[in-house]
Amino acid sequence: MTRKAIIFHGTGANPDVVWLPWLRKRLVERGYAVEAPHHRDLNVEPIASFLPKVLAQHTFDADTVLVGHSGGAALLLSILEHIDTRVDQALLVAGYCTAPNAGYEPVLQDSYDWAAIREHVRDLYFINSREDPYGCDARQGRAMHERLGGTLIVRDDGHFGDIDQPYDSFDLLDRLID
Template sequence: MAGAMSRNAIIFHGTGARPEYLWYQWLAMRLEARGYTVSLPHLPGINVEPIDAFLPRALEAHAYDEDTVVVGHSGGAALILALLERLDVTVAQVVLVAGYSTPPNDNEEPVLRPAYDWDAIRSHARDLWFVNSVVDPYGCDAAQGRVLLDRLGGTLVVRPEGHFEVATLDLVDRIVG
């Protein structure tokens, strides 16, 4: 088993967000206090640029290995699905908060792929968690989480917390090992 200092976490914000928004920095500080090296990149092109143009930069910008934890919120969670398809390693843990794999509403979703290689995604994550809400105003709801669970296995947690914008997500802090 690798030492605690080799663990790294990458937190991908959602569409139109920034690293200083919502609970992202709070989670980064919590993980750093537990020995993680945390990356919280600003990705203004997320869900703006087509995924096939955006994805290579997201892959090259970070190191992924068997000790990596990846957390994504909304559009960041959708980005992680495409990342996992293309990785050549299996990461330790993936937490998708308000994640989705099909258009959740009437807005364009360039972060989504037309189809996913679910076997490849599953093979590149040892531990998968989906955190969705019963009442998500953007459609990234429990039904979306259920689709991800059915296709990938893992654990689905459903909470009545909207789009998880206000909550500090103690739950995600407890999930990450």
């Protein structure tokens, strides 16, 4: 069976920013079928109505790797809670599980079934920075890690790419993905 990766961009972004195109190319070279959807309403539409649309667009199985950046990483928590199968890996980059700043975060659920999330992924990584301009920092990574286990990696890389932070490649992700 072909390995598959689904890469979710962050809030207000698209699949062609920062390291996302580089990772797509690397995974294709490694034999993955890669999906990189553009979800314009990510973190705009409330998760209760947004999530069913996302789930209907994708299939998930034991050969699936999920990667999310920022709001896309927060989305992965809901995806993992609500799918009915176990995926191979999930890598949450600059992810968060509670409001990281004073703004409204429609991508977040009011609460999570942490046991269901953990049950639906074999290998789980949280990659956060000590300092993040949006609050998606190491505290958020620790909060998810404490609830879900997996591996927490803390760096000093800001938001891992943004309008004013070029981040054209991400070798660590390439190494972590089986």
